[in-house]
Every structure is written in C-alpha cells, then in structure tokens.
Amino acid sequence: MTASFGIDYEQEVANFTLEIPERYNFARQVDDYAATHSDKLAIVFKTEPADEGQTLTYGELSKRSNQWANVLASQGIGRGDKVLVLIPRSVDAYVIYLGLIKAGAVILPGSEMLRAKDIEYRVEHAGVKAVVAYGGILDQVEAVRGKSSTLSTFILLGGEQAGWQSYADLMNGQSDQFTSADTAADEMAFLSYTSGTTGGPKGVIHTHSWLYAHQRIAAEYWFDVREDDMAWATAGPGWAKWIWSPFVSILGRGATAFVYAGKFQPETYLQLLSQHPISVLCATPTEYRMIAKVDGLDRFTLKALRSACSAGEPLNREVIDTFHQHFGVTVRDGYGQTENSLLVGTFVGLDVRAGSMGRPSPGIRVAIVDEDGKEVARGEVGDIAVDRQAPILFKGYLNDPERTAKAFRGDWYITGDQGKMDDEGYIWFEGRADDIIISSGYTIGPFEVEDALVQHPDVAECAAVASPDPERGAIVKAFVVLKRPEQASDAKVKELQEHVKVLTAPYKYPREIEFVESLPKTTSGKIRRVELRSLEKSRKH
Structure with a gap:
C-alpha cells in the first residue's frame, strides 16, 4: 500500500x-x-x-x-x-x-x-x-x-x-x-x-x-x-x-x-x-x-x-x-x-x-x-x-x-x-449505441420498464427511452398505447408509475409518460426506440 x-x-x-x-x-x-x-x-x-x-x-x-x-x-x-x-x-x-x-x-x-x-x-x-x-x-x-x-x-x-x-x-x-x-x-x-x-x-x-x-x-x-x-x-x-x-x-x-x-x-x-x-x-x-x-x-x-x-x-x-x-x-x-x-x-x-x-x-x-x-x-x-x-x-x-x-x-x-478520440488521445462521449438508459448514474434496461408496464391490464404496448434531463442527465420516459385511449389522464400516469414501482426497483419507474396512438416500428415489427429518443432530444434542446 x-x-x-x-x-x-x-x-x-x-x-x-x-x-x-x-x-x-x-x-x-x-x-x-x-x-x-x-x-x-x-x-x-x-x-x-x-x-x-x-x-x-x-x-x-x-x-x-x-x-x-x-x-x-x-x-x-x-x-x-x-x-x-x-x-x-x-x-x-x-x-x-x-x-x-x-x-x-x-x-x-x-x-x-x-x-x-x-x-x-x-x-x-x-x-x-x-x-x-x-x-x-x-x-x-x-x-x-x-x-x-x-x-x-x-x-x-x-x-x-x-x-x-x-x-x-x-x-x-x-x-x-x-x-x-x-x-x-x-x-x-x-x-x-x-x-x-x-x-x-x-x-x-x-x-x-x-x-x-x-x-x-x-x-x-x-x-x-x-x-x-x-x-x-x-x-x-x-x-x-x-x-x-x-x-x-x-x-x-x-x-x-x-x-x-x-x-x-x-x-x-x-x-x-x-x-x-x-x-x-x-x-x-x-x-x-x-x-x-x-x-x-x-x-x-x-x-x-x-x-x-x-x-x-x-x-x-x-x-x-x-x-x-x-x-x-x-x-x-x-x-x-x-x-x-x-x-x-x-x-x-x-x-x-x-x-x-x-x-x-x-x-x-x-x-x-x-x-x-x-x-x-x-x-x-x-x-x-x-x-x-x-x-x-x-x-x-x-x-x-x-x-x-x-x-x-x-x-x-x-x-x-x-465516442471519438482526438489527436491527443482524449476520448469524447457521443452517446449509447444501444437503448440502455443511464439516469443519475443508474443503468436501466428499457425491457425491465416495458415488461412491468405491459403487465398492467390497461396497457396495450409501450416503449421506454432516455429523455434528456438537466439534473439527472436523463430520465426514463415511457410512450404508452392504452387499450382504451379515452383512459389517458394525469391520474392514469400516476397509476402506471406506482404499478412499475411495485414490480421493479423504484429507480426504474418512468418519470414521464406520454400516451400515444401507436409506436414507430420496423417492417419486422420491432419498436424503433431510436426514433423516440431522437424525438425527445429534439424537444428538449
């Protein structure tokens, strides 16, 4: 030592x-x-x-x-x-x-x-x-x-x-x-x-x-x-x-x-x-x-x-x-x-x-x-x-x-x-190559959030992405398609947030939820989280 x-x-x-x-x-x-x-x-x-x-x-x-x-x-x-x-x-x-x-x-x-x-x-x-x-x-x-x-x-x-x-x-x-x-x-x-x-x-x-x-x-x-x-x-x-x-x-x-x-x-x-x-x-x-x-x-x-x-x-x-x-x-x-x-x-x-x-x-x-x-x-x-x-x-x-x-x-x-490396050997972060969310130092997989959300009887499908935040670096945001769209409300947001907290560690819950009619997908049916991340980035910059 x-x-x-x-x-x-x-x-x-x-x-x-x-x-x-x-x-x-x-x-x-x-x-x-x-x-x-x-x-x-x-x-x-x-x-x-x-x-x-x-x-x-x-x-x-x-x-x-x-x-x-x-x-x-x-x-x-x-x-x-x-x-x-x-x-x-x-x-x-x-x-x-x-x-x-x-x-x-x-x-x-x-x-x-x-x-x-x-x-x-x-x-x-x-x-x-x-x-x-x-x-x-x-x-x-x-x-x-x-x-x-x-x-x-x-x-x-x-x-x-x-x-x-x-x-x-x-x-x-x-x-x-x-x-x-x-x-x-x-x-x-x-x-x-x-x-x-x-x-x-x-x-x-x-x-x-x-x-x-x-x-x-x-x-x-x-x-x-x-x-x-x-x-x-x-x-x-x-x-x-x-x-x-x-x-x-x-x-x-x-x-x-x-x-x-x-x-x-x-x-x-x-x-x-x-x-x-x-x-x-x-x-x-x-x-x-x-x-x-x-x-x-x-x-x-x-x-x-x-x-x-x-x-x-x-x-x-x-x-x-x-x-x-x-x-x-x-x-x-x-x-x-x-x-x-x-x-x-x-x-x-x-x-x-x-x-x-x-x-x-x-x-x-x-x-x-x-x-x-x-x-x-x-x-x-x-x-x-x-x-x-x-x-x-x-x-x-x-x-x-x-x-x-x-x-x-x-x-x-x-x-x-x-990232990229400059001529002096310094490395500069450019972003995640995948869909992992890093919020306040916590590493959160979108699958864990989505898996909890879809277990709620009112959720048809959903996608979780990183949304820029000035204090936490990023927060978890969920885009949710409800089985009955008319149920969308602030009360439903809180209900879904509490639902996620019960099923998985509380730091993973979506701090923002946006109700949407549909999610962007590839021709094979996979959700394009990258498109939703880009949307959030453009909204907050």
Whole structure:
C-alpha cells in the first residue's frame, strides 16, 4: 500500500506493468495491513451530521470479518457458494463483504431497492445458496421463499424475524480468528447484475484478480486514494460502484472510509465535507450538479478536500468550474462499466478537456472501432472498445454464452457506448449505441420498464427511452398505447408509475409518460426506440 502522488501520465503509461499473482484474496491483503496498523481508523460512519456515529479500526474490522467468516463456515457456506447481499450503507456492509471474500464465497451485490421479481431472477439464475438482508427488504425476499431449490439460508441484519437467523446472534461468541481461503486469482469473487436491452439482467463475472487490478489502476491513478486520506465515495452497497470505490479502493489503499447513510441533501453534504477531514471525494454527476446549485457556496470551507472525481455520465463544464472557483478542486471525470473498471479518466496530473471523458487508463488499451472491429481515424465516431485481454475486464456473463459472445468483436470488448478520440488521445462521449438508459448514474434496461408496464391490464404496448434531463442527465420516459385511449389522464400516469414501482426497483419507474396512438416500428415489427429518443432530444434542446 504505497502512497500515491501526482503522476506524469505519459511516463506512467509508457512504464506501466501489472503482474497479477496466481493466488490472491483481497480480504487477506486487508488483514495483512491490519496486522501492522490495528489502531488505524478503517471506517467512520454517520447517519446524521450531528450524531456521534460509529468508527471501526482496521484491527476491529479484521476480527469482526473473521467472526463473520466463521459464521459462514458454521452455515456450510464456503468456496464458490453464491450469496445475495441486500443491505444499505453501514459498518456491517464492510464486515459482511470482507468475511464473504475470506470464505471464498461469491458475492451477489443487490440494491435494497430490488423487488421480489428482481430477487427471484437472481436467485434462480445464479443458484443462490444464502441471502443476507436487512429489515426493509424482508417482504420482498419472503415473496420468493420456497420458489428456489438452492436457497436455504436466510440471515437478517438487525432485528428478529421468524424464519430468519439473526446476524447479531450468529456473530455472538464466534472466534475472531480465521484463515482466509487460498483463492486462485481466476476464481469468481463477484457476480454483479446489470441491465440489458432485451431479456433479464446479465450476471457479470469478476474474479479475484479484478480486485487486484482495480486497486493498481483506478484507486491509484484516478480516485487518488492515499494511505493518510479520509475518503468519501457516496455509492451504496448493491452497486458495482460501491465495490469500486467505497470498498476496494479505500481499504485496498489503507485509507479511512467515510460513510454517510442519511438522505442526500446538497447542503448536508457540504456540511459534512466542512466538518470532517475528508480529503478525497467520489460522487455522482447528479450530486455534484445539485451541490453546485446551492446558494452561498462561500459559506462552506472544505479545508481538507484535495481531490474529487465523478463517474456515471459526463459532467458539464459549469459544475467543474463552480467547484474549482469555490473550493479550489477540479472534479475529474471517469468512465467505466459493471463489466470492467475505470477504462477512461481524467487522471491526476492530466489536463482537463471540457466535455471529454479523459484518456485511457494506464495499462489498458482502449480504442474507437468500426463495425468490423478496426480502429477508425482520429476524430471519427465509432464504438468505444477495450482489448479483450485487459486485466480489468469481466470473464463473461453467467450462463449466457450468447450474450457474452455478442459483447465481443474480434480482439475487442464493445462497451455499447460510442465516442471519438482526438489527436491527443482524449476520448469524447457521443452517446449509447444501444437503448440502455443511464439516469443519475443508474443503468436501466428499457425491457425491465416495458415488461412491468405491459403487465398492467390497461396497457396495450409501450416503449421506454432516455429523455434528456438537466439534473439527472436523463430520465426514463415511457410512450404508452392504452387499450382504451379515452383512459389517458394525469391520474392514469400516476397509476402506471406506482404499478412499475411495485414490480421493479423504484429507480426504474418512468418519470414521464406520454400516451400515444401507436409506436414507430420496423417492417419486422420491432419498436424503433431510436426514433423516440431522437424525438425527445429534439424537444428538449
């Protein structure tokens, strides 16, 4: 865990090497650090700005995750077993993730906003053996109990519930000594689900080697976490970005993770950044946009903040300028996906180009290619692609060879995004090549929204697309054909929105619904979402 520093990008790219060990376990790495830094703060957790909160040292984190690993062993959960984790931001999130890695289990991160249908799909698709959940999602998990032949263990974080084992009770009395599984670097460690344009979500396979490579590239050169930092990454458990920054990047660098579990309010975030020695910040573009709109930013002095980055969608220049003017910090963009890690970014020491995603990560070959997989000329638009041998790339979609094959074109993994590269090697985002919707950093497949809508008895057919939005980047908009057009009304809009929230995670619901007589289609009958996207873009620009 060497200290990071401002880099010479060109030199780092030229000299970069990455030797991944044959056997690697991230939790063992954290334990090794804890052995010599047991009293150092690993986590500072708060639910409200004024509360005292909780803290956990590296020594305590190591022991508690050992206890949890022993709990898992007592439940017969070990190497290769799939465990679905459905918990919010908490100190225990770090304990639970680390303990699962120690046990050699495969973690399925799940948002606490998932609904029964989402959970059932993951359990059946992956063959999940155990679920660890908190009280707020129990009713959704209970709805799938008995529907799976593999799911046998139910563990509740906080409280008591019939049919569930208490996490606290299981931890009580467990030994705080445990030897981490001697996992091979190519063993599966995480199975994160991501939206697709058709069919159910895809199970993205990441091995233990991914955690090693991510630290070496994203944590060091982009997130810029140093051992003496208190770093705040706002992503919550259940998302690939939580594994990226709050978990792997911070603990892997021996820094202190600041965790806030309260609701996002821009002034609250500024208050916390003023109160605590937070030196590194990673937030979503939506959060930065909202913070930049706060009146009287000069009221807040962010004395410790030296580095800030943003990922999920391009950040507009006005927000970057506002942060630099008021806080003396340049917010640096980064680009990656669930299937990989940071592919492109404005790295420490790299000049900012307004509107650009930045340049390829050190050690990662990124190019703009055409339909035949050939690199296009500088300045030409094509598909953003990554060398299929890149160490940060996923190992395929679980039980889905067809969609795995479609993700590759010759020597390249095709991201599904389009862009162009200028003469200096900076990449500029041009838009999605498919129908995926990215809203406030959430990746949403239109199929999931449409599938929920058509289950309403009044809906004949529908199409969901991205509609430009100044704060969220884009929102989900649905074009709906009703079986009885005369039912179209504001009340029907609200009814359909609530219907979607019940069937799938609430962040996927259409914030706008437009009733139409028909949908544009190809001669073969496929809905032309591209035409509807273009319509929305023309209306809002």
